[in-house]
Amino acid sequence: MKINNRPFRVLVVDDEPDYREVLELMLKEAGCQIETAASAFEALDKLRKRSFDLVLTDLMMAGMDGIELLEKIRHEHGALKVIIITGYGTIENAVAAMKKGAYSYFIKGNDPDELIKVINNIKGGDMEVQEHSDKTAAPNDFPSFVLSTNNDQFRKVMDIAKRAAQSNVNILILGESGVGKEIFAQYIHQCSSRSAESFVPVHCQAFAEGLLESELFGHEKGAFTGAIERRKGRFEAAIGGTLFLDEVGDIPLSTQVKLLRAIENRRIERLGSNESIPVDFRLISATHKDLTQEIIDGNFREDFFYRLSTITIDIPPLRSRKEDLPILIDFFMKKSQKEHNIIVTNIEPAVRRFLLYYDYPGNIRELKNIIERLVVLSRDGVIYYGDLPEIKSDPRDEGQGNIIHLREMRRKVEANYIEKVLGTCNHNISEAARVLGISRRQLFNKITDYGIK
Template sequence: MSKRGLRVLVVDDEQDYCNVMKVILTAKGHHTDVASTGAAALSLMEQGGYDLVISDLMMPEMDGRQLLHEIKSLYPGTEVIMMTAYGSIENAVEAMRDGAYSYVTKGGNPEELIREIGKLQDMLSLKLENQLLKEKVSVVDAMLESNNPAFQGTLSIARKAAVSDSNILILGESGTGKEVFARYIHQNSSRSKRQFMDLNCHAIAETVLESELFGHEKGSFTGALNKRIGRIEAADQGTLFLDEIGDIPLSMQAKLLKTIENKKIYRMGGNEEIEVDFRLVTATNKDLELEIEEGRFREDFYYRISTITINIPPLRKRKEDLPLLIDYFFKRSQNEMKKPIRKIDSHVTDFLLTYHYPGNIRELKNIIERLVVLSENGIVDTDSLPVSGREDKRKQAVVLDRGLREIRKEAEREYIQSMLLKNNNNMSRTAEMLGITRRQLFNKIAEYQLDK
């Protein structure tokens, strides 16, 4: 894994020294800010997370050790390097006992500091790599924890399906966590120690999709400078997850059907027959039976990929899981952004628990990330809500003055509009999801003067 530039904050009461350090560290690829006092440093840290703080030990008002204590208390994931004069080595050693990562001599060769930052980069890169591996498991665990009977039943089907080697089709609205389910199936299968290869097939040109799936030989087409192993071959002995399977062209469906039946592939431009053994899991938010009727999806391919079908309920039908998911995403966002949250406005909590989430779990995650990013002084308030959330709060003040029928009509209008938008104005799919006929949907659109 290549080293990434760090977010660095330099703290020193000598402004000229801060400016010099900013030039040096920026040239090394680090995003660098400066502060001339400990209080100013803490104020900057409230606005965004830093990987590293480089602080002078001796400063007026708040010295380096006091600043270190504050940082380790408020932002334990941020590392601190102390800069010390020649006569203060003992104090620097004490600072390391208090949690500083290292110390360097101020005024010495800046390469000493650069080396220490390089060591820290190596450590953080390894830490990030391990964290990403663990996070794939922890995200699955957290997002599949449920108090909803229907969702628990879906999980039970997934566990039973996992121990077989049957092809699995996962259905659900966009943002419901279909990839999470696919990883859960892989983790609970006999192939869990092998590779999990995934590919989102949405909006990929056919030639690119073929190369991604089957690989290619050197020189097989313009730009093919080297041999490439495709996802199918890389998934040998493991699991291949193809998301948005409803978007792949008919010709590619035929090639995949042949691969599923024969368990053999040819790389693009190659003559060598390669045997593959993989477990196929696919997912889509499309109505594949409707796609078959309209000639966009092969019926034989559909039956091959859907030996077992798993339907994931939308988030609005498992509201009892919202407290668990909200708590998880707040903790995750705080850790990732290094922005601790001390208080959440009660109106924000009410909105998060009552909103209908047309974008499902993905939308919930994005809203909470927004709330954490825009929080100030550890407080999440209504000003950080999306516009719809702030409007909902204003509407609460006038609800009592309006009739129940009017409120219901407005809610129905907004919901139908959101479903039309979600389904790209596909009338058949929208009507099916709403549980009404196409004619009834047309009547509603006319009644509410909706754009479609």
């Protein structure tokens, strides 16, 4: 791993000798040149004597912690990149560090390859989806913020989308409801040569069959009852730009035939007219449905599917990118406070645990709604666990559609969290109890109560 024909130099800062040694061996194997420091003070001394490309520092250290070290590095060494190493119990502090300029964070106990991939991105100068500065987190910058990620799978999808945007091929975006398919479509449009022109969304599910055709193709005066004047459709509105058909899986078969012809020929006819109008547009479609099954069931034309899906992008659900949750939670908290003119000064720890480990079957949309509810219902600046909504069970679980009582949901969240902390602490009950902020006896009782092994 080299930059301008010199080794990529990393300073590892950790007051635990064993972990320092593990990081040193791992990063040397990845081709980095490593130096280590047992404290933040030693690290600052080394930084003054020679240059580094990256500082990898533990968050919790005696004397001077990782946050204070980060602040001093930012003050003395400008743009030098810093990655914070943290445990599950201090993720919130890692998020705070990123607000102060940390490049990313890595959770102890996670797959080391995740850290190597982040370092490879730094080495390659790929800052586009990694930085989470205050500018990135601006409350009015919702689309770009939701696309920011520390997740490798999501990053690959972003890369495919960016490369696909350079062409003019039809793109089909798949993903569960609430994952941000329209935001992704907007991102593709902004990355394309058509970005200066219109992005025209059409939510196909919202229109009845006849109305959808009129919305898309336009109509002439008198074409049908109520057509009192000529109206251009969305195809014409998108000329030069991008037409986004959302929930394309809900388009009736009869309309699919007409759309297929328009997409193939790039020509349309308004309802009530025989005039053929040329239309130059970029087509992006999206659906939460399994179109393969829809084809089998006779609800979707196979030829229409292949015309839409020259490139298919499958957006992972939020539960598959949980390392992004702390930053998304922080973003939506600030956004909701600003929109509702409410100041939150404290959040019960149980609320944070719930937000970090709930699976969000409704994805980004559900996360946003839950946080907005909590902010609105806060009292005297405090968000309470009792104000969490009663969550419906994930339809992927047994007993589809049943309501889980809040008490049961609390038990599930707490049990899952305890299991994660125990794993992080190598099942050392004393250490796990310290991280959780409870006594060893209390933790042992909970382990017995929840049947944790």
